Amino acid sequence: MDDPLLRIRGLTMTARTARGPARILSDIHLDIGRGRILGVVGESGSGKSSLASCLLRLLPPNLERLEGSVDLAGTDLLSLPEPAMAALRGTRIAMVFQDPMSALNPVFTIGTQMVDVARRRAPGLTRAQALAKAEAMLARVAIPDPRARLAAYPHQLSGGMRQRVVIAMALLAEPELLLADEPTTALDATVEAQIVALLDDLRRDIAGSIVLISHHLGLVAQLCDDLCVMYAGTVVETGPTAAVLAAPAHPYTRALLACEIEAGDEGRLASIPGEVPDPVAPAQGCVFAPRCARAEPRCHAEPPLLRDIAPGRRAACHFPGAVP
């Protein structure tokens, strides 16, 4: 990828746990192209959300070590002093959180919260101008009677409506990089479909790049240009969505795809035999080897590096599947 917006190199994150340091992310290499939507998929605990928190640098209190670099158009986010990093949040980077029930402050109106975000983005705005802008954004995310909704409190809206509000807030920030962490997981299936349709509709309006985190491969397939498959804190495969789904190179991606087709919405990723490796005592070889049907002695001994397997495609497997 030439001149990506975001270039992640060697990102490694460890956290303190009661049982000792746990490896949450190990040696992540990832590029996010300008104006593209990257889908990050993986099971719970694969490090997807931790990756997002590194990009925003809102790190968990039990963080032990953070290494590598996250380069946003020439600025290394990990080495920025905190005030400079805070200046990027809400202006160049914004985030849509997983659970719209708890992402909005219960004791302030939607209008107050949106006005604060709008005026943070454009400090010159008056309250009235900011409210007008917020109203326009609520209309943009198809909230009926947006003016009345500005005076509502979060608990007065349904989950789907709240997620629309959260998306409208992200649009107000007009970020270069929008992170969306499981934006539909907390919603029921019909509402989820509506939000997916909304995101699909909005993708043309959003000038920046989007990172969409999900454990739902179908959602990613529908919305994303590129795909990044994560497993146990590592990236196991990346590439254009269509190409990866058509011919997955990594056995884990194949297993994911098979689960999605077999189990539909219910079992999602749960039906791969075996367990996710223990982050406190990581295995010596390939992280997926213990669950891989085709593992050979080399897989248990030596971790495979993420390497080019075809133009624009990379996989971390000693024996990647044939790619056309």
Place this chain on the structure above:
Amino acid sequence: MGAGGARYLAGRLLTSLLIVFGAMLLLFALSALVPGDPAATLLGPQATPEFAARFVREMGLDRPLHERLWLFLSNVLTGNLGVDVLSGRPVAGLVLSVLPSTVILTFSAIGLAVLAGVPLGIFAATHRGSVADNVLAILSVAFIAVPSFVVAILLLLVFSLWLDWLPVLGGGDASDPIDQAKRLILPALALALGWIGFIARLVRSSMLEVMAEPYIRTARAYGLPERIVTYKYALKNACIPTLAILGLGIGRLLGGAVLVEIVFARPGLGRLIYDAISVRNFPVVQGSVLVVVVLFVVVNLLVDLSYAAIDPRLRDQGRGGAAR
């Protein structure tokens, strides 16, 4: 205020009335059920039988219980709290003459406790684990543990007797507000000190709890200044549990005021009740305790209402589902 707000208000009013009614029954029971002959207790052994009989008749003590209860309830409803059997003055007048002094003392104390406790609690929460936080923790617990009459005696010794900065005893000259204010400082401080510690601990723990909520993460993810995150988005949520405790605390404070008023020889409800109890002057005990109960209930009603003003979810309680 919507229908939910009106229902909330009506519910709180009804509860308050029930509490006052219950207190009246208990107070009546106190005078009716205390063992021994009230006339003998009140008049002492020297009273002649004729005088005692007249006293019993005048007090209505010879009538059946249900008649006396009815008389007591209907008298209270018309503002007649009975007559002080010793001085012959109406109890309502006695109570009203000392009520302002106690109300001023109690509310100065709670005001002082809030003004000092809330900022200390916020400071401790935002500097969690620092030396200052630990020092504050020790001081707070020490303040909470020492009873207010001990603090009162200490303050009296140090500031009035040794340093001679402040006047010693009494409520001060009624026509001289400055003298009255000076004489308020030590009693209010004695009463407030434990509450400063208590409120500081309470605000600290609610702030820490709120700061870990996802909506605070949202505010930070949009780059809102830490000042706004702490004092606007977090503090309003942290106020809710603090307010609830303050309402209950008024009752404890009124109890503490009794002892502090005695130590500082201040006129007040506390002194009035104490003196009345020591001579078994039941009408005065009944009347002044009833006023204390009403005061407590009114304050809690106000707290409940301000609670609803802060938390919109309470206003909508029982209003049914959210809009889709």
